[in-house]
Amino acid sequence: MTTINDIARLANVSRSTVSRCLNDNGYVSEDARKRIMEVIEETGYMPSQSAKSLRTKKTGVIGVILPKISTETASRVVSGINDVLQANQYQILLTDTSLQKTKEIEFIRLLQSRNVDGIILLGTNKDQELIQAIDQAQVPVVVLGQEIPVTTSVVYPDAQATSHMIEFMLEKGYKKIGFIGAPETDPAVGITRKKAYKETLAKHAISYRDEWVQTGDFAIESGYEKMKQIMEESKDQRPDSVFVVTDNMAVGAIQYIKEQNMQIPKDIAVAATGASTLSQYIEPSLTTIDFLNEEAGATTAQCLLDAIDGKKARKKMEHTYRLLIRNSV
Amino acid sequence: MTTINDIARLANVSRSTVSRCLNDNGYVSEDARKRIMEVIEETGYMPSQSAKSLRTKKTGVIGVILPKISTETASRVVSGINDVLQANQYQILLTDTSLQKTKEIEFIRLLQSRNVDGIILLGTNKDQELIQAIDQAQVPVVVLGQEIPVTTSVVYPDAQATSHMIEFMLEKGYKKIGFIGAPETDPAVGITRKKAYKETLAKHAISYRDEWVQTGDFAIESGYEKMKQIMEESKDQRPDSVFVVTDNMAVGAIQYIKEQNMQIPKDIAVAATGASTLSQYIEPSLTTIDFLNEEAGATTAQCLLDAIDGKKARKKMEHTYRLLIRNSV
DNA sequence: TTTATTTGTGGTATCGATTCCACTTTCGGT
DNA sequence: ACCGAAAGTGGAATCGATACCACAAATAAA
Numbered sequence: 001m002t003t004i005n006d007i008a009r010l011a012n013v014s015r016s017t018v019s020r021c022l023n024d025n026g027y028v029s030e031d032a033r034k035r036i037m038e039v040i041e042e043t044g045y046m047p048s049q050s051a052k053s054l055r056t057k058k059t060g061v062i063g064v065i066l067p068k069i070s071t072e073t074a075s076r077v078v079s080g081i082n083d084v085l086q087a088n089q090y091q092i093l094l095t096d097t098s099l100q101k102t103k104e105i106e107f108i109r110l111l112q113s114r115n116v117d118g119i120i121l122l123g124t125n126k127d128q129e130l131i132q133a134i135d136q137a138q139v140p141v142v143v144l145g146q147e148i149p150v151t152t153s154v155v156y157p158d159a160q161a162t163s164h165m166i167e168f169m170l171e172k173g174y175k176k177i178g179f180i181g182a183p184e185t186d187p188a189v190g191i192t193r194k195k196a197y198k199e200t201l202a203k204h205a206i207s208y209r210d211e212w213v214q215t216g217d218f219a220i221e222s223g224y225e226k227m228k229q230i231m232e233e234s235k236d237q238r239p240d241s242v243f244v245v246t247d248n249m250a251v252g253a254i255q256y257i258k259e260q261n262m263q264i265p266k267d268i269a270v271a272a273t274g275a276s277t278l279s280q281y282i283e284p285s286l287t288t289i290d291f292l293n294e295e296a297g298a299t300t301a302q303c304l305l306d307a308i309d310g311k312k313a314r315k316k317m318e319h320t321y322r323l324l325i326r327n328s329v
Numbered sequence: 330m331t332t333i334n335d336i337a338r339l340a341n342v343s344r345s346t347v348s349r350c351l352n353d354n355g356y357v358s359e360d361a362r363k364r365i366m367e368v369i370e371e372t373g374y375m376p377s378q379s380a381k382s383l384r385t386k387k388t389g390v391i392g393v394i395l396p397k398i399s400t401e402t403a404s405r406v407v408s409g410i411n412d413v414l415q416a417n418q419y420q421i422l423l424t425d426t427s428l429q430k431t432k433e434i435e436f437i438r439l440l441q442s443r444n445v446d447g448i449i450l451l452g453t454n455k456d457q458e459l460i461q462a463i464d465q466a467q468v469p470v471v472v473l474g475q476e477i478p479v480t481t482s483v484v485y486p487d488a489q490a491t492s493h494m495i496e497f498m499l500e501k502g503y504k505k506i507g508f509i510g511a512p513e514t515d516p517a518v519g520i521t522r523k524k525a526y527k528e529t530l531a532k533h534a535i536s537y538r539d540e541w542v543q544t545g546d547f548a549i550e551s552g553y554e555k556m557k558q559i560m561e562e563s564k565d566q567r568p569d570s571v572f573v574v575t576d577n578m579a580v581g582a583i584q585y586i587k588e589q590n591m592q593i594p595k596d597i598a599v600a601a602t603g604a605s606t607l608s609q610y611i612e613p614s615l616t617t618i619d620f621l622n623e624e625a626g627a628t629t630a631q632c633l634l635d636a637i638d639g640k641k642a643r644k645k646m647e648h649t650y651r652l653l654i655r656n657s658v
Numbered sequence: 659t660t661t662a663t664t665t666g667t668g669g670t671a672t673c674g675a676t677t678c679c680a681c682t683t684t685c686g687g688t
Numbered sequence: 689a690c691c692g693a694a695a696g697t698g699g700a701a702t703c704g705a706t707a708c709c710a711c712a713a714a715t716a717a718a
Contacts, residue, residue, distance in 0.1 A: 001467060003674055014698040019676060026677090027696045044465075046442035050383040051674030054703050059379065061422070061443075070408035070623070072401070079399035082425050091443065092423040093390070096411050113375035114390075114420065136373075138330060220610075251610055281549075281580055283612040294399070332704055343668040348706060355707090356666045380704030383673045 002043045010043070011035040022047065053115060062304065063093045063111030063119045065104055072276050073293055074122060077144065080297025081120060088305055090117070101125055101185075105133045112138055118304045120144065123153070126187050140307035144300040146188050147316055152307060154300045154317045158188050161289045161321040162196035162243070165271050168287075169241055169329060170204055174269055177201070178212035178239035180226045180249055190215075193245045193273070212239045216249045223252025231260070240268060241329065247274035247288055254282060254328070269329040284327035291321050331372045339372070340364040351376065382444060391633065392422045392440030392448040394433055401605050402622055403451060406473065409626025410449060417634055419446070430454055430514075434462045441467055447633045449473065452482070455516050469636035473629040475517050476645055481636060483629045483646045487517050490618045490650040491525035491572070494600050497616075498570055498658055499533055503598055506530070507541035507568035509555045509578055519544075522574045522602070541568045545578045552581025560589070569597060570658065576603035576617055583611065583657070598658040613656035620650050 008015040013032050020026040021036045028036075039045070053059040062085055066074045082092055093116055097103035104121065111119055118139050123146030134141045135150040143153040169177055179197050184190040194213075201208050211233045216222035223244060231238060244250035250272035257268055264270055264284050272279060275290035296319045303317065337344040342361050349355040350365045357365075368374075382388040391414055395403045411421055422445055426432035433450065440448055447468050452475030463470045464479040472482040498506055508526050513519040523542075530537050540562045545551035552573060560567060573579035579601035586597055593599055593613050601608060604619035625648045632646065 001674095004676095005674075015675080016677080016698060016700095017696085020697090023676080027694085029696060032696080046438060048383070048674055049443045050379050050388065051703090052676080054377070054379040054383050054674080054705085055676045057703080064423075068408075069411065070401075070404045072399075072404075075399045075401075075404035078423070079397075079425070082398065082423070086425070091439075094393075094407070094411070094421040094423045096408070096415070109375065110420075114378045255610075278607050278610055281584075281607055281611050330704095333706095334704075344705080345668060345670095345707080346666085349667090352706080356664085358666060361666080377704050380673090381706075383675085383704080384706045386673080 001048075002045045004045075004047065006043065007036060007039050007045055010039040057115075059115045059117055060090050061093050061114070061116045062090050062301075063095065063107070063114070063116040065095050065097065065107045065111070065119065065121045067097055067099050067122055067124050069094070069096045072278075073274065076293035077122060077297035077300075080294035080299075081301040082297075083294070084298045084301035084305070090305075099124065101127060101130070104130055108133045108137055108141070118142070118308050120300055120304055123148065123188070124186050140304055140312065142300055142304040142307060144296060146186075150314075152303050152313060152315055152317070154296060154303060154319055155188065156291045156296065157318050157321050158192040159196040160318075161273070161291070161323075162193045162245075163200045165273075165287075165289055165323060166197060166200040166243060167204075168323060168325075169243065169269065169271060170200075170206070172269070172329060174241035174329070175206060176212070176238070176240040177206070178230050178242035179214070180223060180230070180242060180244040180253060181213070181215045182218060182245050183215060189245055197243060209234070209237075209239075212242075216246075216252075218246055218248060220248045220252040220255075223249030224256045225252070227253035227256040231256075238268075241265070242268065242270055244270065244272045247272045247276040247279040247286060250286055250288070250328075251278060251282055254284075254286075265327070265329050271329050275324055279324075280326070286324075287326045287329040288324050289321055290324050291319065295319070330377075331374045333374075333376065335372065336365060336368050336374055339368040386444075388444045388446055389419050390422050390443070390445045391419050391630075392424065392436070392443070392445040394424050394426060394436045394440070394448065394450045396426055396428050396451055396453050398423065398425045401607075402603065405622035406451060406626035406629075409623035409628075410630040411626075412623075413627045413630035413634070419634075428453070430456060430459070433459055437462045437466055437470070447471070447637050449629055449633055452477065452517070453515050469633055469641065471629055471633040471636060473625060475515075479643075481632050481641075481643055481646070483625060483632060483648055484517065485620045485625065486647050486650050487521040488525040489647075490602070490620070490652075491522045491574075492529045494602075494616075494618055494652060495526055495529040495572060496533075497652060497654075498572065498598065498600055499529075499535070501598070501658055503570035503658070504535060505538075505541070505567070505569040506535070507559050507571035508543070509552060509559075509571060509573040509582060510542070510544045511547060511574050512544060518574055526572060538563070538566075538568075541571075545575075545581075547575055547577060549577045549581040549584075552578030553585045554581070556582035556585040560585075567597075570594070571597065571599055573599065573601045576601045576605040576608040576615060579615055579617070579657075580607060580611055583613075583615075594656070594658050600658050604653055608653075609655070615653075616655045616658040617653050618650055619653050620648065624648070 004015045008018045021028045095107045119141045121143045123143045147153050147155050181194045182190040214226035216226045272286050272288040279286035279288045333344045337347050350357045424436045448470045450472045452472045476482050476484050510523045511518040543555035545555045601617040608615035608617045
C-alpha cells in the first residue's frame, strides 16, 4: 500500500506539502501541486482513513442501529438516511439487533469504540438502561420512532395519525371499531396508538369493548390469530371494522376474514398502518397510514448532522404522515 | 476520551501491560490484571479502533455495495451477510449505488481507503472497468449474483431454476409460454434467464415467438406495460402463460390481466422469480422461484471470511433454489 | 549452588496521516 | 533600496494503539 510518504518522496516534496495539497489548506505552489497530483494518479494512492481519523478524531462514519434490516420499514428508513449521509460524504456502519434490546446498548458502545461521528437508533423501547446509555454516549445520538428525553428524537405522529384514521372510519359510518395492537414494550406502537384509539372513541362517545381489542406481535400470522380471536370472542356483537397498528398484521387479519367468506369492507372493514408495498397490491388494497419512512430517515440523518455540527438542539421532531385511502374501508 | 495511557497511569503499569492484558497475549500477573480491569470498569474505557487498525491493518469492517437497499432482495441478502459477519465480530459498512454503475467502482475505491478488510458486491453487471477494479483491489472482493472471473463469486442458479420452472409449466400443459425479461446490462437476469427460457423451449420442440417476449425494467409498472404489450401484439395467437424474471414485474402483469377480466391461471398462468412476501399474499398467490436470499448472503459472507483468512480459492459457487408452487400456474 | 527457563514488566519504534512552527524566498509598496 | 507581508516548504510532535526487545525476578532443573 502506498502511503503519503511514498507520494512525498516520488514528488520530491515533504509529506507536509502533500497533506496540504490534498486538504487544500495552506500554500502549495502550482508546480508542486502538479507533480503531486501526477504521482497520486500514477500510484492510485488513497489516504488511509485509519491514520487520518486517529489524528483528526473524525471518521466520516455514522453508526445505524436497526431492530431488523430485512423489514420494509427499516430498509426504507436506511435508504433515506443513506441519501442524506452520502450527499455529505458520510458512510453508514450498520448493526442489527435482531430485536434484542440488550444489543441496542451493546451496539451504542461498540459503535463508539469504532469512533463513529454519530449514531442513529431506530428505537423500539424506552428502557431506563437504554436512555442512560444514550445519555452517556460521547457522540451525538438521534433516535427515530420513540421519544427519548435525553437526546434529539424524530417521532412518527402515532397519536395524531391513528386518531385521524379512526375518525375517518367513523365518518364512513363504522361505529363498531375493533383494534389489533402491539406489545407495550414498544411505547410508540404499543401504547401511544392504543391510547389514541381509545381516546378517539371516547371523544365521539363510542363505547370501548375489551373483546374487540387484541395485541399481536407484528408477524402476519399473529394478525390472523388475533382477528380470529376477536371474531370468536364476540359472536353476539361483532365489530364492523378493525384498525390494525401494522400493515403486516392487517394482511393476516384480511386472510382470516377472507377464509370466513366475509367481504371487505362490506362485512368488516380493515384499516392499517405502514403503507407497505404489500398493502397496495393485496386484495382489497389496504387503507393505511403512510409514515413516509424514507423522508423520516432523511430527516433523522439531517438532525444528526446538525448535532455533529454543534447545533445540539435536543429537540423532539414530529414527522408528517398521510392517509392512503384505498379499498379496505 | 480516556486512552490506554490513562489506564496505564491509573493502574500503575505501562501501556504495554495494558495492551497485553486486553489482547490476552504475553504475560500479565493476576495482580496487575485485576487493577487494570478495575480502572477500565471505572472509566468506561474503550480502545480506539482507529489507532488499533492503523497499527494492525485490520478494521473488522466489511464493505457491502448494494444496487439499492430499499429492496426486499437486497435487505434479505444483507440480513444473511450480517448474521455471519456479526458472529465473527465484523461490522458492515454499507454503500448504495442507486443503480449507477460508475458508483460501484467508486465505492470499491472508497471502501479501500476506509481500510475495510474485505468487500461484498451485489453484482448488477460485468463491465470491463468493474472487473478491472475488482482485480486491482488490495482486499478480497466477493461478488454475489454475477459470475466475475477474477474473483470468488456466488451465483444464483439462474439457468437451472428458469429451466426447471419452464418445464414445470410445460408439464402442467402450458405450451404457449410468454416471457417478460430484464435488460441485458444485467447478464445474470437479463441474458442467462432468457437464454434458459429459449433453450428449454427448444429442448421440448416448442417454437419461440418474438411477440410473446418483452423486456421490462424491474418496476411493477413495467410488468404491467409489458404484459399489455404482449397481449395487444398477439391478438391472433395469445400465450396461455408467461414467465416473468422478477416477482415485482409479475405483480404488474397480474394487475393488467385482472383488469382485462381474465382468470389466472385459467386464461393465462403466471410464474415468477424471487419469492417476495408480496408474491405470497397477492391474489392469486404466485408460483415463483425462491433463491433463498438470506442463505445466499450468508454463503457470500462466509466466502469472504475464507478469502480474508488466506483460503483464496477464487471459485465460482452456485447457490441453491427451490420452486414455490402456489396458485398462479 | 548454579544454570536454565518461565513469568512479568517497561521502553521504544512504528503505523500514516495532520498541524503547528520556523525558516526561506518572492513580491509589492514607499 | 529597504521593509514587511504573503507565499511556499520542511521538520517534528502528535494521535492511541501494538509488538518487539531487553531485562529483572521467580521458579525449576541440574
